[in-house]
Amino acid sequence: xxxxxxxxxxxxxxxxxxxxxxxxxxxxxxxxxxxxxxxxxxxxxxxxxxxxxxxxxxxxxxxxxxxxxxxxxxxxxxxxxxxxxxxxxxxxxxxxxxxxxxxxxxxxxxxxxxxxxxxxxxxxxxxxxxxxxxxxxxxxxxxxxxxxxxxxxxxxxxxxxxxxxxxxxxxxxxxxxxxxxxxxxxxxxxxxxxxxxxxxxxxxxxxxxxxxxxxxxxxxxxxxxxxxxxxxxxxxxxxxxxxxxxxxxxxxxxxxxxxxxxxxxxxxxxxxxxxxxxxxxxxxxxxxxxxxxxxxxxxxxxxxxxxxxxxxxxxxxxxxxx
Amino acid sequence: xxxxxxxxxxxxxxxxxxxxxxxxxxxxxxxxxxxxxxxxxxxxxxxxxxxxxxxxxxxxxxxxxxxxxxxxxxxxxxxxxxxxxxxxxxxxxxxxxxxxxxxxxxxxxxxxxxxxxxxxxxxxxxxxxxxxxxxxxxxxxxxxxxxxxxxxxxxxxxxxxxxxxxxxxxxxxxxxxxxxxxxxxxxxxxxxxxxxxxxxxxxxxx
Numbered sequence: 110x111x112x113x114x115x116x117x118x119x120x121x122x123x124x125x126x127x128x129x130x131x132x133x134x135x136x137x138x139x140x141x142x143x144x145x146x147x148x149x150x151x152x153x154x155x156x157x158x159x160x161x162x163x164x165x166x167x168x169x170x171x172x173x174x175x176x177x178x179x180x181x182x183x184x185x186x187x188x189x190x191x192x193x194x195x196x197x198x199x200x201x202x203x204x205x206x207x208x209x210x211x212x213x214x215x216x217x218x219x220x221x222x223x224x225x226x227x228x229x230x231x232x233x234x235x236x237x238x239x240x241x242x243x244x245x246x247x248x249x250x251x252x253x254x255x256x257x258x259x260x261x262x263x264x265x266x267x268x269x270x271x272x273x274x275x276x277x278x279x280x281x282x283x284x285x286x287x288x289x290x291x292x293x294x295x296x297x298x299x300x301x302x303x304x305x306x307x308x309x310x311x312x313x314x315x316x317x318x319x320x321x322x323x324x325x326x327x328x329x330x331x332x333x334x335x336x337x338x339x340x341x342x343x344x345x346x347x348x349x350x351x352x353x354x355x356x357x358x359x360x361x362x363x364x365x366x367x368x369x370x371x372x373x374x375x376x377x378x379x380x381x382x383x384x385x386x387x388x389x390x391x392x393x394x395x396x397x398x399x400x401x402x403x404x405x406x407x408x409x410x411x412x413x414x415x416x417x418x419x420x421x422x423x424x425x426x427x428x429x430x431x
Numbered sequence: 432x433x434x435x436x437x438x439x440x441x442x443x444x445x446x447x448x449x450x451x452x453x454x455x456x457x458x459x460x461x462x463x464x465x466x467x468x469x470x471x472x473x474x475x476x477x478x479x480x481x482x483x484x485x486x487x488x489x490x491x492x493x494x495x496x497x498x499x500x501x502x503x504x505x506x507x508x509x510x511x512x513x514x515x516x517x518x519x520x521x522x523x524x525x526x527x528x529x530x531x532x533x534x535x536x537x538x539x540x541x542x543x544x545x546x547x548x549x550x551x552x553x554x555x556x557x558x559x560x561x562x563x564x565x566x567x568x569x570x571x572x573x574x575x576x577x578x579x580x581x582x583x584x585x586x587x588x589x590x591x592x593x594x595x596x597x598x599x600x601x602x603x604x605x606x607x608x609x610x611x612x613x614x615x616x617x618x619x620x621x622x623x624x625x626x627x628x629x630x631x632x633x634x635x636x637x
Binding site: 197 | 535
């Protein structure tokens with residue numbers, strides 16, 4: 110293996126990343142549709158979880174194997190068709206054997222075929238990776254999604270009905286929050302689970318969550334590095350300015366009064382010059398002058414000229430007394 | 432004509448307020464949350480989504496008038512609606528490709544606006560609500576158009592409400608660290624959903 114070849118991530122790493130750090134529902138906010146309205150019992154959640162895991166696996170493997178060369182707008186239609194092709198036989202089976210659960214899941218089961226997680230992962234991972242990586246990604250993401258579905262379904266059934274898998278768990282005297290079975294309860298449960306996940310990730314994987322933190326900004330919701338707060342940025346800027354000033358103060362200022370003048374021609378260099386033609390008198394030695402001193406001399410001469418003029422015009426008298 | 436207009440308006444208002452698809456059904460909730468934080472692309476995305484939902488709703492509503500189709504069960508109806516959506520999307524995409532030479536980003540936005548739960552749910556909900564009235568194409572069209580436009584308006588309303596909440600929730604130092612960001616946003620959306628639940632006479636406790 111060459112140094113440039115990237116090592117394929119292990120399934121454990123992908124599971125940690127896709128299911129925990131970048132959980133599709135609780136971090137990336139995709140695939141909310143069946144979770145919020147339809148995961149109202151452990152039974153329905155199990156059905157959704159199992160079906161979607163299988164659907165995502167088949168779709169990603171198919172995308173990796175066959176769909177790379179197709180344009181994107183055709184690929185998304187194929188994902189929908191593949192999803193429906195898997196969901197609808199399941200609906201046929203449920204219609205024959207378990208109509209109760211079918212009545213509960215309603216339209217949301219067929220809508221699994223159009224789940225945004227499928228398109229997102231197929232486009233981001235499957236069509237750009239090998240079949241093995243696509244399969245691992247599908248399993249990892251599907252497990253993360255299934256975990257959220259099962260948790261939400263179980264908790265909503267428990268608080269909404271007092272049951273778990275259809276069996277009574279809570280005492281009858283305890284009031285039931287029927288609103289937990291509605292979308293309000295779904296959003297609320299997801300918010301609480303997202304907070305718990307965020308707390309766990311910050312404790313266990315602080316560096317990775319800092320890099321993969323979902324930043325809800327005014328312009329977009331995406332995974333990116335969280336910027337430093339304003340106070341920290343100002344402190345950093347001030348420290349840089351202070352360091353620059355310190356370095357500048359430590360560097361000695363070199364005053365070169367002769368920098369603008371031509372270099373002095375020494376007598377040795379002058380004697381080394383070849384003499385051509387009749388002997389020529391050497392040019393007078395150039396007097397090196399300081400530009401500042403030259404200015405001062407000019408000012409002094411002007412002052413002296415002014416004083417002479419005043420004395421000629423007003424002899425013996427103090428010019429200030431007039 | 433007045434009846435058609437009032438039917439269209441009533442259906443649209445019902446879809447926006449009573450049966451707000453985003454808050455009462457979580458249809459297109461992911462897209463609404465993402466669109467709310469992209470102010471530059473939001474209007475364009477909403478227009479595309481409304482267009483697709485209206486066109487799909489009209490075509491599926493007219494197909495539901497067919498006596499053969501009216502007798503189909505859920506599975507065949509879902510296949511039909513998905514097929515109509517795919518055909519509409521491909522036609523629109525090909526038209527754009529041939530006439531406008533759009534960028535990849537535009538085509539990606541087009542795909543997201545078409546292939547989502549909100550657009551596919553509209554014809555199914557119309558079928559369940561019985562909007563396809565036998566021997567009355569005008570009323571069927573009015574209901575379908577109202578439903579499609581109402582879905583787009585519901586999406587816009589949801590995105591604007593979510594966007595307003597995002598600005599307040601995003602950098603609020605009073606929110607505990609574990610709840611900052613996505614958790615606070617989801618709880619905020621749950622409160623909006625509770626408000627819409629009240630409009631549809633739901634109850635919190637049994």
